[in-house]
Amino acid sequence: MKKKKSKEDDGKNHNQNHPQQQQQQAAVWKGFASGSLGAMASGAVTHPIDLVKVRMQLYGECASSALGSSSSSSSSSSNVKPPGMFRTGAMVLGKEGAFGLYKGLSASLLRQATFIGTKFGTYDVLKATMRKYNNGGDNVKEDESLPFYQFVACGIGAGAMGAVVGNPADLAMVRMQADGRLPEHLRRNYTNGLNAMFRVAKDEGVFALWRGSGPTVNRAMIVTASQMAVYDKSKNTILEVAPSLGNGLVTQTMASFAAGVVAALTSNPIDLAKSRLMSMKADEKTGKMPYAGTFDCLIKTVRSEGVGALYKGLVPTTARQVPLNVVRFVSVEYFKKFFEKF
Numbered sequence: 001m002k003k004k005k006s007k008e009d010d011g012k013n014h015n016q017n018h019p020q021q022q023q024q025q026a027a028v029w030k031g032f033a034s035g036s037l038g039a040m041a042s043g044a045v046t047h048p049i050d051l052v053k054v055r056m057q058l059y060g061e062c063a064s065s066a067l068g069s070s071s072s073s074s075s076s077s078s079n080v081k082p083p084g085m086f087r088t089g090a091m092v093l094g095k096e097g098a099f100g101l102y103k104g105l106s107a108s109l110l111r112q113a114t115f116i117g118t119k120f121g122t123y124d125v126l127k128a129t130m131r132k133y134n135n136g137g138d139n140v141k142e143d144e145s146l147p148f149y150q151f152v153a154c155g156i157g158a159g160a161m162g163a164v165v166g167n168p169a170d171l172a173m174v175r176m177q178a179d180g181r182l183p184e185h186l187r188r189n190y191t192n193g194l195n196a197m198f199r200v201a202k203d204e205g206v207f208a209l210w211r212g213s214g215p216t217v218n219r220a221m222i223v224t225a226s227q228m229a230v231y232d233k234s235k236n237t238i239l240e241v242a243p244s245l246g247n248g249l250v251t252q253t254m255a256s257f258a259a260g261v262v263a264a265l266t267s268n269p270i271d272l273a274k275s276r277l278m279s280m281k282a283d284e285k286t287g288k289m290p291y292a293g294t295f296d297c298l299i300k301t302v303r304s305e306g307v308g309a310l311y312k313g314l315v316p317t318t319a320r321q322v323p324l325n326v327v328r329f330v331s332v333e334y335f336k337k338f339f340e341k342f
Contacts, residue, residue, distance in 0.1 A: 028125060030339040035120020038331030039112035046324045047108050048101035052089045053316035054177045057275040059083070085316045096180045104176030107193030111173050115166020119220070120332060123158035123228055130154060145236045151229035159224030163217040168209035170216055171278045172196035178279040186281065212277040215294040219270040226266045231259035231329055252330050260325035264318040269310040271317065273297040 043050075083091065092100045130150050146154075163170075172193045179187050190196035200208050234255035238245060245251045273294045280290050291297040301309050 028121065030336065030342075031124035032117050032121030034332050034335035034339060036113045036117030037335050038328050038333075039116030039120070040109050041331045042324050042328035043108050043112035043116075044105070045327050046320045047105050048089070049316050049320040049323075050108070051101055051103060051177045052085055052092065053271075053313040053320060054174060054275050054279075055092065055181060056083070056085065056088050056313035056316060057272045058178055058181060058279055059088075059312065085319065088316075092180065100180055103180060104173045104193070107169055107173035107176050107190075107196055110193040111166050111169035114169050115162045115220075116328070117162075118165045119158045119162030119224055122161045123154055123224070126154035126157050127151075146232075148229060148233050151232050152225045155225035155228040156221045158228065159220035159222070160217050162224070163213065163220035164210075167213045167216050168197050168200075169193060170274075171200065171209060171212060174212075174275055174278040175200075178275070212274050215270050215274040215277060215297075218294060219267050219274055222270060223263045223267040227259045227263040227325065230262045231255045231325070234258045247333075249330065252333055253326055256326040256329040257322055259329070260322035261318065263325065264314065264321040267321075268314050268317050269298060270294065272301070272310060272312060276301070 089101070096103070127146065130146055130153075134146070134150075172190065175188060176190050176193070176196060179189065182188075188196070188199070190199065197209060204211075232255075235247070235251055238251045238254060239247065242251075273291075276297050277291055277294070282289055291300065298310065305312075
């Protein structure tokens, strides 16, 4: 009788665990899907600000020799005060029209779906793994809080994974956004994000799609760690201090705002290097690239333009990060609730 009971119990435990395992597996794709859809929504809203940021970051770069200018003109241009956010936007409107602010949108949406979708999905998986580890291998509630350093660790891992997957689309987006500032004969004139990726692979080799992946991974780890960790920690703190608010729009908006400000401050220098590395062209005379890597770009920028140049585009970066984070996190939370029905 005891053996029979033991077998029955094992059968019951197996039957009880199986639906739970299926639910956990389903939650994985839900995290990736929610992240992708939420990211695409936020990317479409903030794309014009992102384009202005990229143009500001590329202004006065020491890679101007790649545009056919002399070293003397490069040095003189670095002394000219760069245009601000609104003036840069007005210049784009004046020269390229309203659609100029949406150059690279197709690549941006592709980037959001691959880069950010992977980042959000991986972050959820890592948090679930961390919660399980903290509880000795037992499954726990999805909303159980973690220590702040563990949120940061999950963000670092998720950022690195997302950056590797999304770098080709990210490179295509930056090039399409930067194209309008080049002389007519040097413009690449990509028609869309997929066309850009195909032409880069064809003309420069497949591995060129991962050009700038160093700063992209570095930036993604910093941004994701600060962004995700600050959002989760802020939301948990708000719920502890004012539980009556609940996990609703007000709480999510306040947590997103904090995450956006922190992400802008921590990411701008590496974001600047990423923009310059991805948009650079070989010198017409020597055939050499102006930058060897992330730190080389940062050092040359500081030497030729000063330390303050590392925060070129900070205003549009912040102006982008705050609404981007608000729309993104609120959208992701919405899609997560939506996918709970399935």
